[in-house]
Amino acid sequence: MKENLIKKNKRAQDHKISKRDFYLLSSKTGQDEMVGFGLIIIVMAVIIIAFVAVMVNNNKENEIENYEVNAFVQSTLQYTTICKMNGVYLDVSDLIFECGNNAKCENQRESCAVLKGTLEDITSRSWTAGEEEYVKGYKFTIVVDSREIIIPIIEGSFDSKNYRDNPITELTKKSSKAEIYFTVYY
Amino acid sequence: MSIMVKRSLLKKSGQIKINQMAFMLIGVTIFIALVGMFALNLRLSYLKQTASESEEQNAYLLASKIANSPEFSCGEAFGEKRSNCIDLDKVMMLKEKIKEYESFWGVSGIEIRILYPTSIREEIECNLNNYPAKCNLITILPSKGFDKGTFVALCKKELKEDEIVDVCRLGKIFIRYKGEY
């Protein structure tokens, strides 16, 4: 019987060990398994918690939406300028066409000069552009009857491939057609 | 090995097995609980994100919608119909009645800033005596939170050289929404 017991116990053994050592090992097998299982659980838990922490951490970048650029252009066109003609203070949209005709305001100022000055002030107040700013640069161009009526208003740099622009804004007055382009780079 | 040692080992083998089983079950339960928590966290996080995005999208569209709503918009008061145009006089009167509008638009805050022209550097709140030339901030609904804004024209009828003139400035309307539950 003793021999049978020994044979049975040596079934899975590749090398010879003493019976005493074998009994010692056998009595600790369950503990080894438990420790191993516990380690697996701990490792899985750490991985899951790390994953959860990453998932929960939402860091959204601030993005300029197209609508904001479009709203800027639409609002700017309604701005009332200091240029008065026929007793009426012109807004930017009317001033664009007067500039296209090289007209002069009642105070003898050139309409194009007033237009450029106003747009420069408005864009610089509304968009802070620079290398260290979120907005890297912007460009404001106005074309009347296929002619650029003022030198484009430019600020900052245009290296970035990320930009937002307004859908082409077209204005018509009598037989003239104006196109306004505004692009923000970020 | 002596029979006594064998017997004592045999006596304890059942206890060892129970212990093994118990620890295994505890381990499995903890594992299932962790997986469940992870899945629930994901789902809740997605729901929170969806709710947040929904509110954010709402705020973007709302900023534009508010500028065009009857309480704010210029309508035809300044000539032809205008979009993105806020009637400053109406808005100042709305401020007086704002208690009734507290939850009307579903946002926690609305404010309007006068961007141009303004020579004022610090923030000055507008009231019925100093608007719009001597102030640059109109707080409709005060609150804290994230800001989503859209550019608007701020128009008002003014007396210039004994003539009533429509004067439009450039401003921005900010919506403050909750952002997180």
Add this chain to the structure above:
Amino acid sequence: MRKVVKNKKGDLDIPFGLIFAILAGTAILVFAIVAATKLKNIEITAQEGETSKTIGVLMNPLESSFEELKKVVIINSKRTRIYTSCEIKPNDIFGKQIIQTSQLTYGKWPEPELEVKFENKYMFSESPAEAKKFYVFSEPFEFPFKVGDLIYIVSSEKHYCFLNTPNDVEESLEFINLSNFHTSECPEESTNICFRTTTSQKCDIRVYYSEGSGYVLKEGERMYFQGEALMFAGIFSDSKTYECQIKRLINRTKILNEIYLNKESKMSQELLCGASIRGDLIVFDNFLDQYSTSQDLSALKVLSDDLSIENEYGGKCQLW
């Protein structure tokens, strides 16, 4: 004796570990099934809430300052029922628009649990409107200044046949241009909307229309209207919702009227504008206070028209 003892080792030879495993395993399984069921219900409710909120958000582009009709299409992945209703409590000035949704899940329609409420929307639809695709269009309500945009939700699967329509209504229908709105060659299962009192055809809804005003007769109830926007509201909703929404609109009209009254005061002081419109605004305010049902709209309409003319002739002192 030894043999007896040997044969009676124990009644049940089940190891303790096995019993423990069975009990613990059963407990874990039961817990998992209960948790899964609860999570499923939470998921369905979350989806309903998400859909209702999304519908509300999608309505925002419909509300703008332009008079023209606007429309959008809502397409859901699952068959959906949209329930719209109205709530107005005694101390609640603006009332609430309530939207609930239910989506076909495992062949069943779960009862909508979540209510999404908006104070600034006015929606009209069959309750419920059911489809995968919905057409939504809006019309501004002016009385005499713009008060809000009325939003109409229509199932793409339900056909409407407009019979003997007046010219202005026909123009609006052409502008709306929905595939399930017909003025001729109507499908058999259409809901017939008849505009003339005498017609031999079967009429589900009758509209008594004269120069932009009248009433809609639906399921034996009369819904009085002034203007096309309210007419469509009556056609696409029920009497209870219609009256509730009109009450909400009138309340908002009153607040807006007070805002214009104050604006007029300020402008009179600053710009030396004439004060003739002021008296009419005050009278209008009093009549709005007394509003009760849609039958009162005709009296209000008279005052509204007067105000509209006065404002138009205000010139540089126009209020709206």
